[in-house]
Amino acid sequence: MRRFQHYIDGEFSDGEARYPSIDPATGAIWADMPEAREADVDRAVNAADRALYDGPWSKMTATQRGKLLYKLADLVAANAQILAELETQDTGKIIRETSAQIAYVAEYYRYYAGIADKIEGSYLPIDKPDMDVWLRREPIGVVAMVVPWNSQLFLSAVKIGPALAAGCTMVVKASEDGPAPLLEFARLVHQAGFPAGVVNIITGFGGSCGAALGRHPKVAHVAFTGGPETARHVVRNSAENLASTSLELGGKSPFIVFADADLESAANAQVAGIFAATGQSCVAGSRLIVERSVKDKFVALLREKAQAIRIGAPLDMATEVGPLATKRQQDNIGALVARSIESGARLVTGGSKIDGEGFYFPPTILDCDDVDSPSLIEEFFGPVLSVVSFETETEALMLANNTRYGLASGLFTQNLTRAHRLMKGIRAGIVWVNTYRAVSPIAPFGGFGLSGHGREGGMAAALDYTRTKTIWLRTSDDPIPDPFVMR
Ligand SMILES: NC(=O)C1=CN([C@@H]2O[C@H](COP(=O)(O)OP(=O)(O)OC[C@H]3O[C@@H](n4cnc5c(N)ncnc54)[C@H](O)[C@@H]3O)[C@@H](O)[C@H]2O)C=CC1
Numbered sequence: 166m167r168r169f170q171h172y173i174d175g176e177f178s179d180g181e182a183r184y185p186s187i188d189p190a191t192g193a194i195w196a197d198m199p200e201a202r203e204a205d206v207d208r209a210v211n212a213a214d215r216a217l218y219d220g221p222w223s224k225m226t227a228t229q230r231g232k233l234l235y236k237l238a239d240l241v242a243a244n245a246q247i248l249a250e251l252e253t254q255d256t257g258k259i260i261r262e263t264s265a266q267i268a269y270v271a272e273y274y275r276y277y278a279g280i281a282d283k284i285e286g287s288y289l290p291i292d293k294p295d296m297d298v299w300l301r302r303e304p305i306g307v308v309a310m311v312v313p314w315n316s317q318l319f320l321s322a323v324k325i326g327p328a329l330a331a332g333c334t335m336v337v338k339a340s341e342d343g344p345a346p347l348l349e350f351a352r353l354v355h356q357a358g359f360p361a362g363v364v365n366i367i368t369g370f371g372g373s374c375g376a377a378l379g380r381h382p383k384v385a386h387v388a389f390t391g392g393p394e395t396a397r398h399v400v401r402n403s404a405e406n407l408a409s410t411s412l413e414l415g416g417k418s419p420f421i422v423f424a425d426a427d428l429e430s431a432a433n434a435q436v437a438g439i440f441a442a443t444g445q446s447c448v449a450g451s452r453l454i455v456e457r458s459v460k461d462k463f464v465a466l467l468r469e470k471a472q473a474i475r476i477g478a479p480l481d482m483a484t485e486v487g488p489l490a491t492k493r494q495q496d497n498i499g500a501l502v503a504r505s506i507e508s509g510a511r512l513v514t515g516g517s518k519i520d521g522e523g524f525y526f527p528p529t530i531l532d533c534d535d536v537d538s539p540s541l542i543e544e545f546f547g548p549v550l551s552v553v554s555f556e557t558e559t560e561a562l563m564l565a566n567n568t569r570y571g572l573a574s575g576l577f578t579q580n581l582t583r584a585h586r587l588m589k590g591i592r593a594g595i596v597w598v599n600t601y602r603a604v605s606p607i608a609p610f611g612g613f614g615l616s617g618h619g620r621e622g623g624m625a626a627a628l629d630y631t632r633t634k635t636i637w638l639r640t641s642d643d644p645i646p647d648p649f650v651m652r
């Protein structure tokens with residue numbers, strides 16, 4: 166059985182406790198994981214705090230930090246396959262996707278390596294004759310990073326990359342479900358030569374480890390990705406240390422198809438949007454909003470594609486849909502589909518878990534026209550698509566915005582002016598037009614409403630890991646005049 170360790174203060178160590186990790190493809194225990202509780206969290210945060218203020222990291226130039234990030238990028242690229250196999254084994258996400266995604270994760274580190282020495286302060290044209298005034302950009306402090314199980318290397322790279330570029334130190338908490346790839350990634354951080362304490366990687370459960378980390382007095386910022394309910398705990402905890410927070414949360418993203426769209430292309434994008442990663446994607450296009458005149462044709466096309474999907478072992482390169490990450494996911498998705506059908510949703514395909522070993526659930530489509538289905542409101546985080554139809558552009562926009570979430574959206578039409586009107590009207594952090602689920606280190610992502618706040622990716626994300634310091638330098642040799650007047 167594989168055995169993993171924490172990475173704290175530049176050393177690999179066991180946790181205060183240990184727990185078994187389950188292979189979602191078989192339901193069997195495959196690895197033994199360390200579990201951090203309050204004492205381990207405290208050790209890791211103190212290491213990050215020392216590294217921030219006292220260690221070699223605090224004395225490095227931004228260019229030197231960038232060079233370490235370039236090394237890390239090369240190591241991630243060279244080890245992408247090993248990391249991908251671990252992620253697939255521990256979370257069930259198919260190897261076809263993990264190997265491509267993790268190779269691309271290297272590009273995120275490369276992008277932020279280049280940014281490290283481009284984070285500039287500024288000189289202020291101050292309104293006083295004898296003063297020079299600057300803004301310095303300094304690292305925000307020790308950052309707590311909390312990620313969910315899906316795409317852990319990607320979701321941590323969009324935090325670790327900009328935070329390192331900005332000069333921060335950090336404690337990264339891998340999800341208790343499927344932490345193997347992130348714990349293994351710690352070996353690459355070590356090999357790249359980051360000084361002890363700069364990046365600490367632990368895992369543990371939300372209530373004992375995540376909460377202790379988020380409220381730790383030496384934590385200045387919490388970068389969180391997960392569900393909205395957990396985010397509320399994170400925000401409440403931040404009342405203790407008054408840390409700032411960035412929240413990347415769930416979604417119920419609309420996927421709008423007009424009759425003039427290339428339906429074959431839109432159907433492929435819809436398959437990518439809801440069945441890739443077995444639907445366990447924050448940006449899943451889980452609400453299909455299709456023009457009524459093409460609804461039957463489009464849904465028939467989707468059903469055909471859904472039924473042709475190869476479901477199988479996630480480590481098999483031919484597999485297109487693997488298991489869900491946990492049994493809890495499988496049970497929750499099954500229960501929400503059943504409730505939706507009870508409320509009147511009509512089953513087009515799929516519908517209930519696949520019996521046998523592993524946590525499998527088939528691609529599922531629910532026709533929800535004229536039904537108040539919970540499937541249109543609640544996030545499944547699974548391979549379930551809910552379909553509604555519209556007649557006018559106004560109705561399409563109203564349906565798209567009929568959600569408290571606002572992470573992503575897809576829009577398929579050949580009509581350029583309509584596309585422009587809708588991309589402004591849709592209330593979501595991302596609008597993909599005639600494409601879906603495209604990502605890049607250069608393009609920020611993040612949500613509106615219940616999908617959270619803050620943006621990851623892009624230059625601005627690195628600035629978010631800095632705080633400004635205002636420096637006043639008096640350039641006159643004359644004695645300070647009247648001390649009782651503010652100037
Ligand atoms: N917007 C985005 O970029 C993404 C959002 N997500 C969202 O994540 C959710 C699925 O992931 P889950 O792991 O089920 O989410 P979750 O919210 O249950 O857990 C996320 C992380 O928070 C930790 N946690 C739990 N309680 C905590 C507490 N009180 N204080 C601090 N940390 C705590 C967990 O241990 C885990 O590491 C979905 O809602 C999904 O949409 C997932 C991927 C990307």
Ligand SMILES: CN(C=O)/C=C(\CC(=O)O)C(=O)O
Nearest residue numbers: 315316445446447448604610
């Ligand atoms: C965050 N994201 C795109 O902007 C996409 C992801 C990440 C995730 O959900 O884990 C994805 O589609 O996998």
